[in-house]
Amino acid sequence: MKIFSKEQIYEGDALTAKKQGITSTELMERAGTQIFNWLHLRMQGAQVPIHVFCGIGNNGGDGLVVARHLITHGYNVKTYIVNYSKTRSKDFLINYERIKGTTKDWPILLNDAKELPEIDEKDIIVDAIFGIGLNRPIVTWVKQLFNHFRATKAFVLSIDVPSGLETDAVPKDEECVVNAGYTLSFQTPKLVFFLPETAKYTVQWEVLDIGIDPEYLFTTPTEADLIGKNEVLPIYKPREKYSHKGHFGHALVIGGSYGKIGAVTLASRGVLTIGAGKVTAYMPKCGYIPLQSSFPEAMVISDVNDEKITKIDFNITPDAVAFGVGAGTDAKTISAFEAFLKTNTKPLVIDADGINILAKKKALLKSLPENTVLTPHPKELEGLIGKWTDDFDKLKKTKALSKKYKCIVVIKGANTITVYGDKLYVNATGNPSLATAGTGDVLTGMITGLIAQGYDALAATIFGVYLHGKSADLLVEELGYQSFIASHVIEGIPLAYLDLFKQPEPPQVEEAGEEEN
Ligand SMILES: NC(=O)C1=CN([C@@H]2O[C@H](COP(=O)(O)OP(=O)(O)OC[C@H]3O[C@@H](n4cnc5c(N)ncnc54)[C@H](OP(=O)(O)O)[C@@H]3O)[C@@H](O)[C@H]2O)[C@@H](O)CC1
Ligand SMILES: Nc1ncnc2c1ncn2[C@@H]1O[C@H](COP(=O)(O)OP(=O)(O)O)[C@@H](O)[C@H]1O
Numbered sequence: 001m002k003i004f005s006k007e008q009i010y011e012g013d014a015l016t017a018k019k020q021g022i023t024s025t026e027l028m029e030r031a032g033t034q035i036f037n038w039l040h041l042r043m044q045g046a047q048v049p050i051h052v053f054c055g056i057g058n059n060g061g062d063g064l065v066v067a068r069h070l071i072t073h074g075y076n077v078k079t080y081i082v083n084y085s086k087t088r089s090k091d092f093l094i095n096y097e098r099i100k101g102t103t104k105d106w107p108i109l110l111n112d113a114k115e116l117p118e119i120d121e122k123d124i125i126v127d128a129i130f131g132i133g134l135n136r137p138i139v140t141w142v143k144q145l146f147n148h149f150r151a152t153k154a155f156v157l158s159i160d161v162p163s164g165l166e167t168d169a170v171p172k173d174e175e176c177v178v179n180a181g182y183t184l185s186f187q188t189p190k191l192v193f194f195l196p197e198t199a200k201y202t203v204q205w206e207v208l209d210i211g212i213d214p215e216y217l218f219t220t221p222t223e224a225d226l227i228g229k230n231e232v233l234p235i236y237k238p239r240e241k242y243s244h245k246g247h248f249g250h251a252l253v254i255g256g257s258y259g260k261i262g263a264v265t266l267a268s269r270g271v272l273t274i275g276a277g278k279v280t281a282y283m284p285k286c287g288y289i290p291l292q293s294s295f296p297e298a299m300v301i302s303d304v305n306d307e308k309i310t311k312i313d314f315n316i317t318p319d320a321v322a323f324g325v326g327a328g329t330d331a332k333t334i335s336a337f338e339a340f341l342k343t344n345t346k347p348l349v350i351d352a353d354g355i356n357i358l359a360k361k362k363a364l365l366k367s368l369p370e371n372t373v374l375t376p377h378p379k380e381l382e383g384l385i386g387k388w389t390d391d392f393d394k395l396k397k398t399k400a401l402s403k404k405y406k407c408i409v410v411i412k413g414a415n416t417i418t419v420y421g422d423k424l425y426v427n428a429t430g431n432p433s434l435a436t437a438g439t440g441d442v443l444t445g446m447i448t449g450l451i452a453q454g455y456d457a458l459a460a461t462i463f464g465v466y467l468h469g470k471s472a473d474l475l476v477e478e479l480g481y482q483s484f485i486a487s488h489v490i491e492g493i494p495l496a497y498l499d500l501f502k503q504p505e506p507p508q509v510e511e512a513g514e515e516e517n
């Protein structure tokens, strides 16, 4: 799913009105009606007090449409105008008149924080104060109103975005943003729903289709894409009946040091379980027996040294190479990696200490083959790009790194983001069960195993990150968040693959005449 910028959303709105021969007021009616339908389906007329807070722009206009429909359907509604500016949008004014026509009374005007409305914990707040048009800091009394919302503990449903949250910046003051329980966003999710510093402003979100011109949506390239099943299905390569292991490539995993052999084992298991034909692990001698006995499917080549990698020397021709998991940053390991980079021509995935070595010796970045995949967690990323001021600065710096060295950078975390040049691929799968040692090592193996099978590096990264998160999503239902460990990611890979082709279950329809007991 594409993640459109606010400029593109405005453009799409205008183009849709023109192409479909409708006014912007009609588009707003559609948008507001969708929100009303969503609420009506869930509330079924329940008389819970609903407080609809409307700004004076088009987000407020949407709120007025929702309030009008709620009122005409007999809900218990109070409508307020948060009067933060003298300028009103045309469609706000039209809907302001319409709600007056319906209720025979104007909504309650709020001009300051002197008398904030009473709201009970069990009430519902509809937040239509600011949408994507927010362009400067909010005034103090509106911040007090947001604090009032928090103090009531009532459920907040935000329209389009939690009010006060800009679509392209991290808020300087947390209290200047509404904390939404749920956000109903028009046509596209916003990038801020996926960044660690801004995702917290809404517990959940959902996109509502308001009929924006399909051609515009299809043909407009976006800076960011949200990667779910629909996006990865076209990447998947089916297997031919007469294929053999030679068709699925040979991956080499270089890593490990005394006490960290498990990292190589996990990565190697990731390689084969994702479907590569063969895997060879290159590690210090101390890893030979443990790996051979715990994972018989792998082949092993040992370094001359017992405890660390000192010379990368192998007599196989791999299709993809992973370097770094558990490798340590001993001077001899760094030299070995340096020497390896001078002659290596194979696709590379670099993780963990491989990234730490690159951070120490930035000149090595120039020796990476084009489209090398780097998979840093936040601390490792900081080594590469330096400290960032906020999540948007982090993305900007990561894009610069990706462009300078023509590499693919995977910013790991909740909603892992793969950065390739100026493009962002935001992964939709995964959950906090993955916050446990070794899950990153498995991911490295998965991406390397996909490249070995013939997926191009970018496709392998996007697909690998998706399957990794999906594995955890499917298994966490059985294992719970706490007891899930890195080996479980590997166990869930088959389920994640099978899930790609699962058809959604048809809705249960009651037989005509059948009555509920
Ligand atoms: N047909 C359509 O277009 C559709 C649009 N849709 C809806 O429109 C929403 C965007 O509406 P919007 O552009 O009117 O902006 P909105 O967020 O309501 O802000 C209102 C105005 O406030 C002002 N302002 C900004 N910051 C401020 C501040 N800190 N303190 C005080 N004032 C401030 C600023 O105006 P300014 O003063 O800069 O002229 C701004 O324009 C979008 O989120 C969606 O809900 C849907 O209906 C689908 C169809
Ligand atoms: N809260 C979370 N939600 C989703 N995924 C997470 C979360 N925390 C961690 N992960 C994922 O788990 C993996 C952890 O990788 P990493 O920190 O390198 O672990 P290790 O070095 O122990 O292998 C990454 O793929 C990351 O995206």
Ligand SMILES: [K+]
Pocket (backbone or CB within 6 Å): 059, 127, 128, 129, 130, 131, 158, 159, 160, 161, 162, 163
């Ligand atoms: K809002």
